[in-house]
Amino acid sequence: PVDRSPEIQEARLKLPILAEEQVIMEAINENPIVIICGETGSGKTTQVPQFLYEAGYASSDGTIGITEPRRVAAVSMSQRVAKEMNLSNRVVSYQIRYEGNVTDETQIKFMTDGVLLKEIQKDFLLSKYKVVIIDEAHERSMYTDILIGLLSRIVPLREKKGLPLKLIIMSATLRVEDFTNNKKLFSVTPPVIQVDARQFPVTVHFNKKTPLDDYSGECFRKVCKIHRMLPSGGILVFLTGQAEVHSLCRRLRKAFPFQKTNTAGGDDDKEESVEEMRKFKKSRRQKKVMALPKIDLDNYSVVPVDEGDEDRDAETDDDMAGSDIDLDLGDGDSEEDEKSDSSLPLYVLPLYSLLAPEKQAKVFRLPPPGTRLCVVATNVAETSLTIPGIKYVVDCGKVKKRFYDKITGVSSFRITWISQASANQRAGRAGRTEPGHCYRLYSSAVFMDFEKFSAPEITKRPVEDLILQMKALNIEKVINFPFPTPPPTEALAAAEELLIALGALKEPPMTGRLKQQLAAKLSCPISPLGRIMATFPVAPRYAKMLALSRQHDCLPYTITIVSAMTVRELFEELDRPAVSEEEAAELKGKKARFLQMQRIWAGQGPMQKLGDLMVMLGAVGACEYAGCTRKFCEGNGLRYKAMLEIRRLRGQLTTAVNSVCTDAGLFVDPKMKPPTEAQATYLRQIVLAGLGDHVARRIQAEELLDDKWKNAYKTALLEDPVFIHPSSVLFKQLPEFVVYQEIVETTKLYMKGVSAVEPE
Ligand code: ADP
Ligand code: MG
DSSP states (O other): OOOOOHHHHHHHHTSGGGGGHHHHHHHHHHOSEEEEEEOTTSSHHHHHHHHHHHTTOOBTTBEEEEEESSHHHHHHHHHHHHHHHTOOTTTEEEEOSSOBOOOTTOOEEEEEHHHHHHHHHHOTTOTTEEEEEEOOGGGOOHHHHHHHHHHHHHHHHHHHTTOOOEEEEEESSSOOHHHHSOTTTOSSOOOEEEEOOOOOOEEEEEOSSOOSSOHHHHHHHHHHHHHHHSOSOEEEEEOSSHHHHHHHHHHHHHHSOOOSSSSOOOSSOOOOOHHHHHHHHHHHHHOOOOOOOOOOTTOOOOOOGGGSSTTOOOOOOSOOOSSSOOOOOOSSOOGGGGSOOTTSOEEEEEEOTTSOHHHHGGGGSOOOTTOEEEEEEOGGGTTTOOOTTEEEEEEOOEEEEEEEOTTTOOEEEEEEEOOHHHHHHHHHGGGSSSOEEEEESSOHHHHHHSOSSOOOGGGTSOOHHHHHHHHHTTOOOGGGSOOSSOOOHHHHHHHHHHHHHTTSBOOOSSOHHHHHHHHHTTOOOBOHHHHHHHHSSSOHHHHHHHHTTTGGGOHHHHHHHHHHHHHOOOBOOOSSOOSSHHHHHHHHHHHHHHHHHHHHHTOSTHHHHTTHHHHHHHHHHHHHHTTSOHHHHHHTTBOHHHHHHHHHHHHHHHHHHHHHSTTOOOOOOTTOOOOOHHHHHHHHHHHHHHSTTOEEEEOOGGGOOSGGGTTOEEESSOSSOEEEOTTSTTTTTOOSEEEEEEEEESSSEEEEEEEEEOOO
8 A cells, every 4th residue: 555645646646657557467477578668758767666566566576677778767666656655765775886775674766777787697597686677768868678588587586486576668759670670689589568658749949041150049039938938948958978968057047037036146146236137127027928729639749841930931030929829930040139137047957867866856846936947957857857837849850979980899978960859859758737838949850851760789898797797697699699689790899809708707728810710600608807897897808907906906906997987988078168258267277176186096107107097096096085085186186076976986896805805904085095016016917917918109200101190199090090199198208108098089089098018
């Protein structure tokens, strides 16, 4: 019996999935595996665990587990469900990589997909679960795909043991053929339950012209127009990255300042003058706020291309009275929008995955009275979180993604067009509570050129970490694994070769081409070293470094360096374009301070040769010494959230190392001394052992055939010149041999995380 509050009861009854409770529970009772499809916001994530709980699926000896591809969702959904059920977070809990609040009493457990994969390694049958729900399966994250493959085998095994496990796969789209039309995966096709979401119609407005690059500016102008001219209702803007999100937030706050109280500082604007107040009243009187057109509530329309708004020509003006109102706001700019207008307060909130959880949670609360909510988000708002009260969506049509070269692993962040499926998901965010509007900042012709769906992650990135995890599960012939969509063979082969080189897999007992051929068959078993490496929750290259660090008391340093390399993005982006002169000056000051600190962190003597890795070590050391405070981080160009994550990962790796070598007796020392000269030298060897395939040699003067090779390095894998990234402390020194953490392609191929090494 669940004791829900009346408000929660009422809100629940509005969710479309509630009408399907019986159908869903019957399907689950009668089938080991069930697929549930329903639009974002229909109630899958919050309600299905409750249905199961009420039907008695959770007990003292069996938990309901739910996996999410994003940490944000795991945390916020566990809190929401606990609240809805009026249960404590000791019972409805979460576990993500670095933290969790799971207890002995936990009966509903939200976790990231990576966490469940680790649990399968400890207990292949997942005996403590009665039900496993794989949520957001449409996102096709790599771990979600693998989990589905593994669970397709675990479910029958549990059946045989007489301890049946239920598997529920939930997806926001109906595109589930990779799961249903895949006999290798599920020999009996699982039933698919479709939840008919009551989605209100969303009118889609395409731009006539597609802005070439300034989509942020176009977003700004569109939000201004919506806010000035259209009736109340929240605005959700989709941009591609954190820097863009912040800069748009700042511009919007400037244009439509909102003051909490006279004293609540922090917001960008000064007090309004009486004069401004008078102007406001006047402008309010002049402005005619448009009413929304009547729209058929049974019909959710993503306007077909040929009926788009492109032929309409409505520059919205004050004379928009009448019944046939056109909400197409037109493209293009108008100077007037930039002017600050404090009469129309806009409550602007950023939302992206690296944002602190307490700031993320703000989007779920009601905006202050008299203001309009405007959430400026990255892709996280596309499906995992439902923001209440959104009526207008502004979609730039782009997404920032990391692309990897299948063989070399070279990665680049690219901003690309989204898929049609994503665009429709984004549009759908506008129609949750009432009819809405989606403004696409691209033309319908451009939309027609989008790919239909985005490719599953597993087909797009290196898979060495995945392969090591699978081998640790004694899946030797990876190629036979029931992947929903298999990764490309060349990616599998590259992973197998790397793992052999790292000593994580047993080398085939021959040499040369035959050996390569065998590796290409992808059937090498895991080695004892590989088993140890697989227990560390980091990439295999870094796991190797940890496994090698016992001598010379190097472990605490390796753990710190590996944590920093794993968390990534330690340093604040100070080269970002500023939106105002004040900000430009602030950034300049911060940058100068950071460069100074970077020199200090880089150390002296042999330490300096560790290069960027020494900077990471020094930065983490200094930050911990200062108590890891927000203030220290902000004052020294460090990202506070990254530093907290590094702290947690250090703790986790320290525990993992202690359990492998029981005599190590390690602990996380907040006052860690810098390494000695001998240790620094040894650390470079450790780093080289992990990054052995990431060595680069500077081009010698006599090899300099072409100017493009000036200051360049040559690597084993790439034809093209690579360079030390300008942010590296070794940028000017140009050591003869270096190892790098990764190569990122921007205008050139740049090495990041660089250390100097000596030739043997
Ligand atoms: P789905 O998983 O199908 O996308 P959810 O179960 O996540 O749907 O959401 C169902 C409803 O619960 C949504 O309408 C959303 O507004 C509401 N909701 C979810 N999380 C919160 C929260 N933290 N605060 C308030 N409402 C929430
Ligand atoms: Mg959901």
